[in-house]
Amino acid sequence: MSVSVLVVDDSAMARKMLIRALPPDWDITVTQASNGAEALAHYRQGVVDVMFLDLTMPEMDGYQVLETLRREDLNCLVIVVSADIQEAAQARVRAMGAIAFIKKPVDAERIKAVLKEYGLLV
Template sequence: MSLPIVIADDSLLARKVLTKALPGDWDVEISYASNGHQALDLYRAGRAAVMFLDLTMPDMTGFQVLETLQHEDLNSFVIVVSADVQPLAQARVRDLGAVAFVAKPVTQEALLPILKEYGLYA
């Protein structure tokens, strides 16, 4: 059974780059969100066991998505993928429940150790 994942980023290019950085043999079903509201809708529909989340998006930021997930007691492996590499931003996303932070542009070498650490990829 495929693992449902969401890639949430307002940039089509960033979504494509992240998709290409995923392991080619990883059995996943990918859904895409271009803003935080769509990401939460996909989560609530059971399509986000893992969520790759950008911080800077229109309408609802990645920080707001994390706050909503935390407030509603929703449980997902959230990996933040962002160009905002400031230590305060990284600390804040971890405080809000993200399991990891990956700087853009994302690479498979950056993702694999995280996926393996959490048992998401063998």
């Protein structure tokens, strides 16, 4: 069964790098969003199983997306991918419902480990 993945980042290059870092044998359908508002539009269509979410974006940042998802009874797994590696930021996103925090630049092995930990990858 294919997993629906949403990659959210205002940088097209960052989205491309993250998609390349995803396991090649993972059965997924990838959708991209360049800001939080686009991410929520995709989420509300009911087609997001896993969201890779940047924190710093125009229009609506990652924190606002997490807050909205929590209010709307979060039903997808959110993995935050950010260059903001402060402990406070990591603790805040976990408290808001994110299952993991991956620092930029992304590391394919770290992504794989998180996916395995949550049963998304065998």
